[in-house]
Amino acid sequence: MNDTRKINVYSEIGKLKTVMLHRPGAEIENLIPEYLERLLFDDIPYLKVARDEHDKFADILRNDGVEVLYLEKLVADSLKDSMIKEKFLDEVLAECKVKESKNIEYLKDFLKSMPTKAMVDKVMAGVRRKEINLKEDVDQYPFIMDPMPNLYFTRDPFACIGKGISLNHMRTVTRRRETIFGKYIFNHHPEYKEAGIPQWYHRDNEFAIEGGDQLILSKEVLAVGYSERSDKEGVFKLAENIFKSGESFNTVLIFDIPKTRAFMHLDTVFTMIDHDMFTVHPGIEGELKVIALTYDQKNGKVIAEEEEGTLEKILSKHLNIDAKLIRCGNGDKIIAGREQWNDGSNTLAISPGKVITYERNYITNEILDKNNITVLAIPSSELSRGRGGPRCMSMPFYREDL
Template sequence: MVTRNINVYSEIGKLKTVLLHRPGKELENLTPAFLENLLFDDIPYLKVAREEHDRFAGVFRENGVEVLYLERLMATVISDMDIREEFIEGFLTESGIDNYNTRYILKEYLMSMLCKEMVDTIMAGVRLKDLGMRGSSGEYPFLLSPMPNLYFTRDAFACIGHGVTLNSMRKSIRRRETIFGEYIFKYHQEFKDSNIKIYYDRNSKLNIEGGDELILSDEILAIGSSERTDREAIFKLAENIFESDEPFKKILIFNIPKKRAFMHLDTVFTMVDYDKFTIHPEIEKTLKIVELTYDNLNRSIISKEKEGSLESILSEALGHDVTLIRCGGGDEIIAGREQWNDGSNTLAISPGKVITYDRNYVTNELLDKNNIEVYAMKSSELSRGRGGPRCMSMPFIRENI
């Protein structure tokens, strides 16, 4: 049996292993009436979304990256019947199923399925009609709500160094997503004996999400204080990281506007090379950065507001000059349009080699002019979920740089 480890000490080191979730029937359980609650603005066409996602996975494989799938890892975990029963009980509780009869019927329904079928069903959601129940007209049709945001594997848990943050999600509809990570790292035969450290508790009342967690180097993290991540959660994570045996010495808190268009730090800022970053220019107007370091003697965090431009702060932190590549070339209209379609949400598969959405052609041309090799993927349907290539991927192993 292979024993897997986590090793992520940068945003740009050559990617070796990545976690994805291939979109499933949860997207077909989106309807206009429930879009807002399920955090979508539109309904992707599943057939095309899967074709786009398969091409996304293909780019990884063509570049020598091992692709793992969330649903397959989880199906392996629940092949043990005791673990499956424990998982179902916990999942039903977290789904708010407290009626004894309903809980019993749901449990029997799920327990009767094959492993992968059960995982797919839980992710897709269970309707009243699936169990022969009838609801009144206009009543919410789901006993278990669908989980359409799962193809954004970056958010629910995120790898840092040799460990993982099991995140506490801001929106209630996404909180169940983190249970998959908990079970994979606790029970999967390839992970459970790997001594993978858990740096954040998914049950914390303080919210933090993986799209706000960036690893600039093996000494520096950048974390967004955003619509989805509490400042206090960042301090808690910082304490856990600083008190571990990880080499990280500094955390930069990026205070970004608290609104949906700038949902996470990685929707407005990503690293694409040793000295290059993409950025949505609008955040530069209000961006404030706070530096956290640790006083080992007094076991306390030192917080200091940084002054100067983003370029100067990053240059000082990394020890060399940096270049900011502004989404849409800084043009207000182009930047606004392309950022809405995740023009700043790039994923580096090695230094200077990135995956982007093809629709953000102005930003892609700028990346090319800055000697960044771009794999521009089709994105008519995946982009409807408001997340780009970085959002849709969770690196497990990167080569150190």
Template sequence: METDRKIRVYNEIGNLKTVLLHRPGGEIENLIPEHLSRLLFDDIPFLKVARSEHDNFAKVLSDNGVEVLYVENLAALAVKDKEVKASFLNEVIAECFVEDKETAKLLKDFLLQLPEKEMIDKVIAGTRKKEIGLSEDNDDYPFIMEPMPNLYFTRDPFASIGSGITLNSMKNNIRRRETIFAKYIFKYHPQFKNSNIPLWYNRDEEFSIEGGDELVLSKDVLAIGHSERTSVEAIKKVAKNLFEANESFKTVLMFDIPKSRAFMHLDTVFTMIDYDKFTVHEGIEGNLKVSAISYDAKNKELLIEEQEDSLERILSKYLEKDITLIRCGGGDRVISRREQWNDGSNTLAIAPGKVITYERNYITNEILDKHNVNVLSIPSGELSRGRGGPRCMSMPLHREEI
């Protein structure tokens, strides 16, 4: 076990060594139909099956030599100190928008008396009003602290880039608390606190950015989607911080993608699966608007070259090789839309040409196999109800360089 863990992510496909997950918990069973949209869900997964599927996902990773860490376990160890625990709760409760000070105190006292792991699980699952002695009878919404069902998509709250992370400012208030776990893990966990991991962006920034929009294409090229949830201003700030830190990246490609839930993040549009292969959502075929951001070190300013071209030609130009795009569902009008709904383009590469996918996207999986991609497919009947695939459910902390 490492004593001072480092972040090492300079590509999307190198052998995956360490990954961060969250095993779905009570937050899933605290979803209720009339409040699904505020929690960014379309349906309610069956927790027992979702956990079984997630455990299988973790086993596939472990069986392929990947060290699996869990957000909830790291966070529990990070807040063992009494003062740190209290500070953590202050931040979490402040972002629950509990306006009454006495109610906030009741909530904090209730959570403080729990052992650290139980407290972390309760913060994630949500706290009902009746648990702190308040009535739920005349209120449509029974939670004083809302559940965090999106946390099993660990890709979004922060993103590993090079030797550091973006600690993200989430677009939706319901997801902002998710980033507090990463903040405390990297600041106070025994294996991270002395590692001096740089922040390329911080959670208290004004403009939003989310990890699903951040793809490390190579040690030289970073792609970030200007999406429904990631703003131009945030992308420019990340780029400037990376360039000024003398990381290896020479270009940040800002992809302008449709601002809709169907194109939620860049990694729902395309993912890298081999040195020269990408899965792609047919909805972005045709010309794309892309801004290539580089840096003038002498004048300390960003240089932005706007261009419009196909995804294939843009990727070929900046990765300096011929690129093959593999359409989700083979581009069939019905199949592609069905499999894209279940994240057929959201693959997780664990080595060059070796990917984890959802087994329900069997047409796309067959096409990948025909392109000599080693496909490890996993059950996802319940996990996929959250609208995120294997890449969404995983945050690499360490990949081998390629």
């Protein structure tokens, strides 16, 4: 491995070279019906099968020449220095909101007693009260440290944009701790800290923004969702920081999408699969409101202009293409509704015109195939229960430039 690594992501479709995943862990088995809503799940995946499916996902990537990195290992490698490990633990514990100081000490001693990789796995899995010898009453919440079952959706806590990252502020308290991992990777991992990777957004910023809302359409154009999970003000701040950096991006399109779970992130309603082709949820095919952000270099100000139009029209204009939309479920209301629930529009392009999808969305996959898109479908009976598709489960670190 190199002494230093770079981030390089200037498109959604450039040949994927390096990607970060998280193999589902014990945190999935700490889901129980009473706390599903709290932990942002609708169902409980069967871990053994979910891991098998995830391994097949990783194998497809490797077989295409993609280097697969794992979140849990990157974090563990970032904590080899004892002082950094101590600081990491203090930060994690502070965000767990444990009230009793003695319980904080019990919890810290419990975690410190483990080898670093096991400690990271445990922080992700969650800690039950009884594990640190505290009483666990029948009607009492059993976790002193919540599990983090959303971690296998590595797209959201931080996003690689250009040569930097957006270390995001997650909307829900449940997911906010996830961004600590990214903070330590890019500040302390031996292969990333030396690279001086810029951060366009910080987890302690006031406004929420999540990676599923951040799409890199070209070297010049970003699309960011104003959604259930991302604030418009956060997008303005992100855009300003990127514009001031001198990066190649000169336009940020803020898409105003419905603030509902079904339209949770922008990438649940459309994703880019080729130079001029996009998968799309039929539910956003009407008139859309978009704010186009550009930058006045002379006065150092972000300029915002409102636009209205169809997705097809907006993409065609800003990307200088004749955009073609592939409708999830072929536009059929019932099929689209079913396949969209299982992330039929959430595709991961690993090169132009070559995508990974869930095999259960077979109608959408057939339409993609008829449009000369190479489809690599993965099993998803359990992974899909988390309400996220292949794009949600991956964070590209390096794509070849187009």
